[in-house]
Amino acid sequence: MKQEDKQQLLVKELCARQPWGVKVQYNNKVYSIDYVSAEYKEVKLDILDNYTVGISDVKPYLRPMSSMTEEEKRKYYSFIGGQQPYDCDYSAYPIEYKFIYEWDIKNYMDFVNANHLDYRGLIKKGLAIEVTEENNPYK
Numbered sequence: 001m002k003q004e005d006k007q008q009l010l011v012k013e014l015c016a017r018q019p020w021g022v023k024v025q026y027n028n029k030v031y032s033i034d035y036v037s038a039e040y041k042e043v044k045l046d047i048l049d050n051y052t053v054g055i056s057d058v059k060p061y062l063r064p065m066s067s068m069t070e071e072e073k074r075k076y077y078s079f080i081g082g083q084q085p086y087d088c089d090y091s092a093y094p095i096e097y098k099f100i101y102e103w104d105i106k107n108y109m110d111f112v113n114a115n116h117l118d119y120r121g122l123i124k125k126g127l128a129i130e131v132t133e134e135n136n137p138y139k
Contacts (some may be wrong), residue, residue, distance in 0.1 A: 003056070008129060010055045013122060017060065020114040023137040024058040025129055030137045031058075061137050062118035062128040070102045072115060079108040 013037045023030050026045060035044035041055040068076060081099040097131045100108050116136060122128035
């Protein structure tokens with residue numbers, strides 16, 4: 001993945017997650033984001049003195065999709081067509097039989113962003129830090 005593609009992906013992620021207080025790591029410290037500049041690919045951190053850094057210098061803290069609680073799974077699967085009801089085993093359904101209704105996309109996106117779930121695979125790409133029990137800035 002090219003540097004420009006990584007920056008663009010981080011801009012999309014951080015802009016979408018900003019309303020839910022996404023935490024990022026910068027210089028081995030945890031910060032909140034005050035502002036994301038998509039044009040300049042910069043992030044303003046919640047540090048005094050109007051401090052901005054390059055988008056590539058921060059890593060958001062995200063949770064793997066596999067870390068959802070049972071309650072979160074029920075909510076998550078309520079958005080996925082071909083997965084209802086939650087207590088049935090639809091795991092054998094091919095991915096092309098799973099869908100989200102158009103009117104529910106906003107609610108789905110709000111849910112995954114508000115819960116800091118890594119639905120784009122940023123952790124595996126090395127662009128995000130996995131939230132663990134010991135390493136959870138959202139507590």
